[in-house]
Amino acid sequence: MDWNTPDLNSWPAKLVIRVGKKLRSNKQFTQEAIDRNNARAAEIRQRRRSQHAHKNHYQVRRSEDTSNSHQGGVNELGEREYSAFSEASTLVEHKDHTEMLHRLAHHDSFDSLVDQMVDKHVLKDPYFDSARIDVLRRVSTVHERLVETLTDELWKKIADDLVPADAASLTLASKTLHQKLGSAPLEALNDPQNKHHRIAFLRSMDHQLPRHLLCFPCAKYHVRSKPGKESLKADYVNNPVYLCPAAKTSVLPRMRLTQDRQLPYSFLQLTLRNSYSGAHGIDEEALSRRWKHSESGWNHRTRFMVHDGRLLLRVVSQCFVPPAATLTKTAERHILYDMQEYKPLFSHCAHWQDGDLMKMCKCWLSHVPAPPESYMQQLKKAPKINRAVAHPQFIVRGCDWCRPARRCPECPTEYLIEIQMMEDPQDPVRPFKHAIVVTRWSDLGNGSSPYTSPEWTAVNGLPVPTEEEGGHEYESFSHVGRRAVSGIFESHISGSIPGQRMLSLNPKNEKLGEEGHGWY
Numbered sequence: 001m002d003w004n005t006p007d008l009n010s011w012p013a014k015l016v017i018r019v020g021k022k023l024r025s026n027k028q029f030t031q032e033a034i035d036r037n038n039a040r041a042a043e044i045r046q047r048r049r050s051q052h053a054h055k056n057h058y059q060v061r062r063s064e065d066t067s068n069s070h071q072g073g074v075n076e077l078g079e080r081e082y083s084a085f086s087e088a089s090t091l092v093e094h095k096d097h098t099e100m101l102h103r104l105a106h107h108d109s110f111d112s113l114v115d116q117m118v119d120k121h122v123l124k125d126p127y128f129d130s131a132r133i134d135v136l137r138r139v140s141t142v143h144e145r146l147v148e149t150l151t152d153e154l155w156k157k158i159a160d161d162l163v164p165a166d167a168a169s170l171t172l173a174s175k176t177l178h179q180k181l182g183s184a185p186l187e188a189l190n191d192p193q194n195k196h197h198r199i200a201f202l203r204s205m206d207h208q209l210p211r212h213l214l215c216f217p218c219a220k221y222h223v224r225s226k227p228g229k230e231s232l233k234a235d236y237v238n239n240p241v242y243l244c245p246a247a248k249t250s251v252l253p254r255m256r257l258t259q260d261r262q263l264p265y266s267f268l269q270l271t272l273r274n275s276y277s278g279a280h281g282i283d284e285e286a287l288s289r290r291w292k293h294s295e296s297g298w299n300h301r302t303r304f305m306v307h308d309g310r311l312l313l314r315v316v317s318q319c320f321v322p323p324a325a326t327l328t329k330t331a332e333r334h335i336l337y338d339m340q341e342y343k344p345l346f347s348h349c350a351h352w353q354d355g356d357l358m359k360m361c362k363c364w365l366s367h368v369p370a371p372p373e374s375y376m377q378q379l380k381k382a383p384k385i386n387r388a389v390a391h392p393q394f395i396v397r398g399c400d401w402c403r404p405a406r407r408c409p410e411c412p413t414e415y416l417i418e419i420q421m422m423e424d425p426q427d428p429v430r431p432f433k434h435a436i437v438v439t440r441w442s443d444l445g446n447g448s449s450p451y452t453s454p455e456w457t458a459v460n461g462l463p464v465p466t467e468e469e470g471g472h473e474y475e476s477f478s479h480v481g482r483r484a485v486s487g488i489f490e491s492h493i494s495g496s497i498p499g500q501r502m503l504s505l506n507p508k509n510e511k512l513g514e515e516g517h518g519w520y
Ligand SMILES: [Zn+2]
Pocket: 215, 216, 217, 218, 219, 220, 222, 243, 244, 245, 246, 247
């Protein structure tokens, strides 16, 4: 029993409670009393303010004007929700002329609002027969006549100044324009030199063809063999999305995820097409995978997210590592590198050799502590004991150099390396071990083409076609925007962004490649 608690039934306690109630009643704490007091206080404040205004000769402003000044589009964190990729600077750079011209044909500027609504509804219908697409191409006669008033030569001159894809879209925009321009702009697309323009032109019809998928090596639409049931398999060659006549003579556009897994470009197309309707593609969640590479012991898990019309990827690769004290140079290389291809065993972009990526992994491995050694074990070795050896710090924080996340200066890829405690279910003696965890985030682009999409070509280190052929150079740090890929990804999926600051993966921008021997 606690001797300090008062006995509420004793007469002194009862007396104190009774007297206390008399002296200080509860009446002033009721809601009515609070409301009354608030009203009176507001009145007093108002009176004081008007007196002050009268004395200093100014007009009193009503307090409601400023109290409700919350701005729209601000979330609970006080941040404005807008995407890093839709900033004005990037929109101006790559204006989509093809889409602009298609919109001319699509009543957005010509027809009444009612027509527009009806047609949008029709386009979203998955059972809409794409052969009836001409129904959608009614153009107002007033504007048709305006187009007619310009001469054929003038329209041809305009078409000559446009890039081939836009000229082809222009000739299909209306019957009048087709009569004036003829089919020459369409035939120009068959020229092998205009292959990328042909792809850009065909891709503008993507939303009208739910049962077809654009094949980039052929620059043709093929019928999907299992619409809606496409599944990403490790053996993607024997599970094609469509039957392509050039399957054996062309190279399937794809990306290396890890040593035994690839991502064919068709799956990127399918997930991005899902925004038109469920019949056009597959959900991005269906692409997530988790696998273990039995030889190296690395575990990988992938996750995808569509953001602002682009597919973002996250690959988390992890592997158990021994304590730094027992680690030799050779053992370190066996953990990090595939000894057949001489490439890292975790997921990486095409520029891993140039920057600090491998040096960072090695620095992290050097921070792994040794397992605890009891005082008895220490005494058996030498007649001295050390507390730090018996109770080592298991949370590995790394050093100032290796802790920050890095962004590749050549492509939209970011890396975060950590050492974490993991449970190894296969080891009954010492189940909790340290593991190196390499997280990689990449922006895979908007699915426009595996040959010209700036993000895709940058991540895979592919050669970019010239501007005339429809290519764009990619510069990572000018595209990073307000938030990096990792920030966008993690804030949508886990609700928090990684706390680490972001540095450049290759601060000196040296491109030594195979010759720069520091990576091995
Ligand atoms: Zn094909």
